[in-house]
Amino acid sequence: MKAKLIAIAAAAMVGMTMAVPAALASPEDDLKAFREYFKKRFPNVPFEDFANGVYAIDPAAREQWEAIEEFPPYEINIEKGKELFHKPFKNGKTMASCFPGYKKGIKQNYPYFDTKSGKVKTLELEINECREKNGEKPLPWGKGPIADISAYLTYLSRGHKTDVKIPNKAAEAEYEKGKHFFYAKRGQLNLACADCHVYYAGHHIRADLLSPALGHTTHFPVYRSKWGGLGTLHRRYAGCNKQVRAKPFPKQGEEYRALEYFHTYMSNGLPINGPGARK
């Protein structure tokens, strides 16, 4: 059993080093190349439309989706999130005390690199940090109230363009970790995020059309009919890891936060349009 695992890890390493494009390209270079790739791959899709995920490249499914968006299934989640956000903690304060700019929209700047703690901060991470700072229990990641609050704040940010910054070397190191994760072959099936969402985006895997990674992050949290509810980006990461028979990483752990940092940076310039609705 052990030997088997080691063999798999070794294979994954080889795949990784080969799949990661030219080492030490700057994030700006990566971003340019990423956009260019998708522009060439889908010449008829206007840049902003990539924010619509798979529906940017699937006209048939898009019609149904647009009908769903007329009466969005996540509307109730935005309401619940709003209520929770403004409900006073035991100490009398509300979450608004932690997110002073929330009315104008803040989601476009997440995740960000916090120089003081040396950590990548996601919106969900800061929602729980806010609760704990005020003597409340943290919420479970992934779904439920945390997704509702995130949906409310994301909704207020609609239309702002994704604007993730990489301010210094320490931040760039986190970015590199996320990039590595994205291009690394993983799991028993030996597939990278990039295999499905870059190299074969626009192809069908069984009956599912694979969405381009460009624009992936703009519409989270997402209501999925498969989930019967709202879920966060890290819930989706865990799902895509499980599909390749890899053990998912902890939600809001270092790995997924680094991945989110890279993944969201790649969508810089695209409008926030979450929460979204998906199959």
Added chain:
Amino acid sequence: MRKPILITMAASLSVLVVACATAQDKSAAASSASAIEQGKKIAFDRKKGNCLACHQIAGGTLPGDIGPPLVAMKARYPDKAKLRAQIWDARKKNPHTIMPPFGPHHILSEKEIDLVTDFIYSL
């Protein structure tokens, strides 16, 4: 020029196969048909080969279109061992391949890969 050669090869091959089959006893011929049937089950099973995720294969519904359709395999792989090697580990031919390494990652056993090869070879 190439095509007629392939056809003659395929034709002579099938003559050979028929000759072999008739030479063998009935139970051996039956097990080969059942091997193909078993291989098909493994190939189509989502928890096993799940080849339809990426390949169009006769008899399978809702195939993906990531890899090439698996048709006329005897013509493309006159050497069955090469076909088995491709299914065992597609990275040998293409180090960046998206096709899972069924053998080295123990997704399928040696026996299961034999059966899948029998099935794919029959296409």
